[in-house]
Amino acid sequence: MSRVPAGDARPRILEAVFALVRRDGVAAVSQRRVGAESGINVGSVRHHFPTRESMMIAAADEVGRRMERRLAGCPQPVPGDRDAAVAALEAVCRALIPIGDRGRDELVVLQEFLVAARLSETYRPLAGRMGADLRSVLRAALTPLVADDAALDVEVELLVAVIAGLSAELVQPHGMAPGTDPAEVVGVHLRRLAG
Numbered sequence: 001m002s003r004v005p006a007g008d009a010r011p012r013i014l015e016a017v018f019a020l021v022r023r024d025g026v027a028a029v030s031q032r033r034v035g036a037e038s039g040i041n042v043g044s045v046r047h048h049f050p051t052r053e054s055m056m057i058a059a060a061d062e063v064g065r066r067m068e069r070r071l072a073g074c075p076q077p078v079p080g081d082r083d084a085a086v087a088a089l090e091a092v093c094r095a096l097i098p099i100g101d102r103g104r105d106e107l108v109v110l111q112e113f114l115v116a117a118r119l120s121e122t123y124r125p126l127a128g129r130m131g132a133d134l135r136s137v138l139r140a141a142l143t144p145l146v147a148d149d150a151a152l153d154v155e156v157e158l159l160v161a162v163i164a165g166l167s168a169e170l171v172q173p174h175g176m177a178p179g180t181d182p183a184e185v186v187g188v189h190l191r192r193l194a195g
Contacts, residue, residue: 010048010058012038017059018105026112029056053122060113060126063106064133070095071137077144085144086194092141093186096134096163097170107171134160145194155193162189 016038020029030052035042049055074092077085098106117127138156146152166182169175176182 009038009040009044012040013045013048013055014059014062016040017055018062018109021059021112022105022108026056026116031055053120056113056116057123057126059109060123060130063110063113064130066098066106067096070098077141079144082145082194086190089141089145090183090187090190092137093159093163093190094183096137097166097182097186099170099182104170107167111168111171134163138163159189162186 013034016034017029019037020033031045031049032042034040034055035045038045045055049058071092074095075084075088077088098104113123114127117123135156138159139152142152142155142159146155162185166176166185170182
């Protein structure tokens with residue numbers, strides 16, 4: 001194994017975690033396998049991530065950071081402009097459901113992490129924070145469109161269900177129906193909301 005500059009090791013390790021989870025699931029991730037996958041010796045992997053759990057949490061955090069970067073590029077709603085508010089909300093939803101191979105890898109890691117959080121106390125706090133963050137982002141994006149707080153609470157949960165459902169469908173073996181575009185599904189839902 002070649003020597004890897006310290007600044008390059010962490011991203012390579014996380015990409016290796018993504019690759020292993022995508023191919024073989026969370027159970028396949030070990031420091032030794034991540035070292036082999038990344039080309040980084042296992043001692044260096046352990047230096048960056050002392051435990052398997054710390055590596056998995058870092059991978060889930062990386063999914064969150066990537067989503068945050070996509071969200072930062074979303075347009076902001078213009079006060080009083082309903083069309084701009086719908087466009088901004090649609091951009092937020094697209095940022096939360098990444099498309100393409102890299103996006104699919106993120107969704108696989110996220111889904112596997114959420115399953116692991118159901119069974120492991122180690123992962124539950126981060127999973128809970130991710131859920132709260134998702135609702136916060138959607139609430140902020142929906143607020144210009146939904147004036148009533150009770151209705152806003154319901155709309156947030158409906159949109160969480162749409163996003164979570166589409167995200168799961170994109171990574172499950174049965175997948176989405178052929179020709180289904182998740183962005184179009186979100187768009188139809190939002191047009192009904194704005195109707």
